[in-house]
Amino acid sequence: MNPYKNAKEELKNGILTAAGKMKAEIVFKNGKVVDVLSHRIIEGDIAVSRGLIAGIGKYEGESEIDLRGRYVLPGLIDAHVHIESSHVTPERYAEAVVPHGTTTVIADPHEIANVLGSEGINYMIDSSKNIPLKVFFMIPSCVPATSFEHAGAVLAAEDISALMGKERVLGLGELMDYPSVVSAADPVLDKIMTASSSGKLIDGHAPMLLGNDLSAYAAAGVRTDHECSTVDEMLDRLSRGMHVLLREGSAAQNLKTLLKGITPENSRRCAFCTDDRQPNDLLELGHMDNHLRIAVEHGIDPITAVQMATINAAECYKLDRTGAVAPGYRADFAVVDNLQDFTVLETYVGGEKAAENGIALFGGEKNSTIEGIGTINVKDFSPDRFNLFLETDTARVISLESMSLFTPLSVRKVVRDANGFFMVNPEADIVKLAVVERHHGTGNIAVGLVENYGLKGGAIASSYAHDSHNIIVAGDNNDDMYAAVQELIRVNGGITMVSNGKILDTLKLPIAGIMSNLPLVEVRNKLQSMHKTAFDILNINRGIDPFMTLSFLSLPVIPELKLTDMGLFDVKEFRFVDAAVKDS
Numbered sequence: 001m002n003p004y005k006n007a008k009e010e011l012k013n014g015i016l017t018a019a020g021k022m023k024a025e026i027v028f029k030n031g032k033v034v035d036v037l038s039h040r041i042i043e044g045d046i047a048v049s050r051g052l053i054a055g056i057g058k059y060e061g062e063s064e065i066d067l068r069g070r071y072v073l074p075g076l077i078d079a080h081v082h083i084e085s086s087h088v089t090p091e092r093y094a095e096a097v098v099p100h101g102t103t104t105v106i107a108d109p110h111e112i113a114n115v116l117g118s119e120g121i122n123y124m125i126d127s128s129k130n131i132p133l134k135v136f137f138m139i140p141s142c143v144p145a146t147s148f149e150h151a152g153a154v155l156a157a158e159d160i161s162a163l164m165g166k167e168r169v170l171g172l173g174e175l176m177d178y179p180s181v182v183s184a185a186d187p188v189l190d191k192i193m194t195a196s197s198s199g200k201l202i203d204g205h206a207p208m209l210l211g212n213d214l215s216a217y218a219a220a221g222v223r224t225d226h227e228c229s230t231v232d233e234m235l236d237r238l239s240r241g242m243h244v245l246l247r248e249g250s251a252a253q254n255l256k257t258l259l260k261g262i263t264p265e266n267s268r269r270c271a272f273c274t275d276d277r278q279p280n281d282l283l284e285l286g287h288m289d290n291h292l293r294i295a296v297e298h299g300i301d302p303i304t305a306v307q308m309a310t311i312n313a314a315e316c317y318k319l320d321r322t323g324a325v326a327p328g329y330r331a332d333f334a335v336v337d338n339l340q341d342f343t344v345l346e347t348y349v350g351g352e353k354a355a356e357n358g359i360a361l362f363g364g365e366k367n368s369t370i371e372g373i374g375t376i377n378v379k380d381f382s383p384d385r386f387n388l389f390l391e392t393d394t395a396r397v398i399s400l401e402s403m404s405l406f407t408p409l410s411v412r413k414v415v416r417d418a419n420g421f422f423m424v425n426p427e428a429d430i431v432k433l434a435v436v437e438r439h440h441g442t443g444n445i446a447v448g449l450v451e452n453y454g455l456k457g458g459a460i461a462s463s464y465a466h467d468s469h470n471i472i473v474a475g476d477n478n479d480d481m482y483a484a485v486q487e488l489i490r491v492n493g494g495i496t497m498v499s500n501g502k503i504l505d506t507l508k509l510p511i512a513g514i515m516s517n518l519p520l521v522e523v524r525n526k527l528q529s530m531h532k533t534a535f536d537i538l539n540i541n542r543g544i545d546p547f548m549t550l551s552f553l554s555l556p557v558i559p560e561l562k563l564t565d566m567g568l569f570d571v572k573e574f575r576f577v578d579a580a581v582k583d584s
Contacts, residue, residue, distance in 0.1 A: 010050060017047060017054040018327055025049045026351050027061030031072045033325045034339070036311040039303050046072065048331040051350035055327045071339060073306050074324050075103025075332030075349070076288035077313040078274055079245045080174075080203065080226045083124070083135075084111035085276035087464070087509060087527075088520050090124060094133035095363050096279075096520040099355035100287040101334030101344040103134060106273075106317055108173040108203065110140040115439065115469050115512040116374050117143065117153025118163060123373055123511075125166055132354040132362055134332075136317065138173035138203050139163045141191050145176060145467035148556045148576070149564035152374070152439035152468070157190035164194055170317055171201030175222060176557065178206040182216045196221050201317060204242065208233070218242055224316065226273050229254050231261035234270075243316045244270050246308070248291055250278040251405055251548060255291060259298045267304050271313035278548060279524035289334075292342040302339035363519070374512035376463065376489045378436055378471070379443035383482035386434055386475075388422040388447045390414065390580040395422070396568065397430055398553060398561045400452040402543035405552050409561040409570065410451060411581055422449065424476045429541075431455050435554050436471040436485055437565040438463060438513070444565040448579055450474060450553065454541035458499035459484040460534065462547055463513035466555040470565050474550060488513075495547050497533060504537060505530050 016022040024047035033042040033056055047059040083093050083105070090107075097105070107128075112120035121139065128135035139160050144151035163169060172195035175181055180188040195202050204222040206214070207229065218240040226245035228234040229252075234244045248255035252275060262270060272291040286293075288309045295305035314323025321329045331351035334344050347355040354361055399410040412430060415423045424431060430451045437444035459475025461484035471488055475481035480498040487496045487503055493513025496506040507526050509516050516523055527547070534546035556562045559571040567576040 014049060014052065014054060017049045020055075020057075020059060024054055024059055024061040025063070027059045027064045028072070029064055029066045030069055031067035031335075032069060033072045034074070034303055034306050035326070036074060036303065036307045036324050037326055039307070041071075041303075046325065046331075048351035051331055052321070053325060053327055053329050053331050056325070067335060070345065071336050072325055073101065073334045073336060074310040075322075075330075075334060075347070076101045076292075076309045077271070077323060078102060078105040078288055079271040079313040079316065080224070080247075080273035080275055081105050081107055082109070082111050082276055083107050084109065084514050085250070086279055086282060086520060087507075087514070087516055087523050088279070089511065089515055089517050090128035090133070090135055091131055092517065092520055094128075094131045095360040096282050097287045098132050098347050098349070098362075099344065099358045099360050100289045101336070101342075101347050102287045103132070103332040103334075103347065103349055104136070104314075104319065104322060105133065106136050106138060106170065106313070108138045108140060110143070110173060110467070111464075111469065111514055112512050113140040113143045113153065113155060114145065114467050115152040115514065117155055118159055119373065120153075120512055121163060122166075125168065128168075132349040134322075136168045136170050136319070137166070138171055138201070139169060140173040141188075142174070142176045146556050148569055149468045149554070149566055150437050150439060150442060150444060150470065157187070157194055160191055161194040164198055164200060169200075171195045172203065174203045174205035174226070175217075176205045178204075178209055178213075178217055181220050181222070182209075182213045192220055210236065215240060226275055228258060231258060234258050234261050235266075238266050238269050243312075245273040246270055246291075247273050247275045248294065249275040250281045251276050251552065255294055256298055259295060259300055262300060262304070264304070267308060268312055270308055271316055272309050278545075279520050279527060283521060283524050289342045289344055293340075296340055296342075306339075374493070376438050376471075376492055376513060377441045378438050378485065378489055379441040381443065381445060383478040385445045386432060386447055386478040386481050388432060388449070388579060389420050390416055390422055391420065391578075392580045392582055394581040395449055395579050396561060396577060396581060398433065398448060398450040398563065400450065400541070400544055400549060405555075405558050407553065407558070407561055409572075412449075412451065414449070429454060431474055431476045432481065433472070433474045433553060433563055434481060435465070435563050435565045436473065438471045439468075442565075446563055446565055446567045448563040448568045452541055453544070453549075454539050456539040458497065458504070458538050460495075460497050460538065460540075460546060460550060461485055461488055462495045462550055463488050463493040464495065464509060464547075465551050465553075467557075468554070468564070469512075469514055470554065472550055472554050472563075495530065497530065497538060499537060504533050
């Protein structure tokens, strides 16, 4: 039997279809194709057979669809995303983003890897099979993210190497430990070698890295960076041969600033990404279509913007037959009404309609056999573990700023009881914050203080807490804080609110304590309802997101003061500090 017979027959049919000597399976008539390869608009028919584009011109098809002069964009590509930040599975995520024209994403399963290691990564790969959204993966490089917290797993170089050969794995995820890269530390070099030795790619994450250190980072083979917050940072990376991913997420929004540095000469080295995008933003603002609108509003040529949302990412990540509407490419494209609003009317994947007028025409896929993976493993404790002893009445406090992940270290006068324990002062907006280790039952519980959260009369807790996803809880009394943690143990993870011993509401996230299998709209609706409760009943500061803000207070890589299960961490000094400021 000739192993090439079927392939040869398909090749022959493709050639004859492209030549117009055979009818195409489907022909899309009267479309205006955004040609990202030559930066122009092409008017003509799009012939599709066997999921691929045969040609653009004058064609006849077994079936024909009239596009009525509307614009056809290549399927949009998110160049870097943590799907887990949507709080839903890849199947449910696809239902949300495909209607916005997205057909491909480059996912970094960093969040679930910090909970479950290789098991979590395999879950993400398995659960993204056979869905209309094409999901490629970068294997997380920093699990745990730091040594200053207890994560659920450790991914060493040998673990990463074992995952590199998996289907749809493109390379090594964002190298957040850039100091180790620049100093050529052996452990991180071993991880780099797992990718480079097999011809795989390496993603970067190096905010504010400059000069020779940036050159060293690029010389290590790092291909991208999505952490640029200034035009100078972006240009420095482009000059060193890196691709820049312009980010517009929920927590970090850099797109408008960076667009000021885009020129016709450098645009093809830039792509769009979300990094993290919350359910409400996905449903209200959109996905890559939102990036396109913002780009054009800020003066970027529409075709250049489409290139940044499609072919640039495809070429950066070496995605074959992806990112353009051209012969031989996958028939993944979005139909839009114009090149300003970019309202996605229809999305086609492999030539088949996958979404129309904002509604997915698929759903309910369930590819993974793993139910509720990951468990909450907290060692028994009593409410008095949330007591905070202070040697003085002057304390270091994590200060919150509106719409910012930066948390200044503030020094405040506080009230102590007769035994030296912190007492909530109704006149001051300072409450307790605690991180409870939830992976290994170590019994670790660290307590600190946070201001400007606004919380009164209760507690809020979450098992979605960057990057190790231990349980983080804020409250003005021990009993409610304890009740909130116990509720998360009961439901195997999620976000909950308690007041006067009563559970006000809970979003269950039973998959690793960070994701739900509910449709995104249901998760969004639950979060919206919980937001209202947080503001109206618990008096949370309306200038912040009650849950997203809380989730970043345990991330010891963003200045200035953070709390992990191991203690209060001064990010600027890179050391643990006591909550009490002792007299000099």
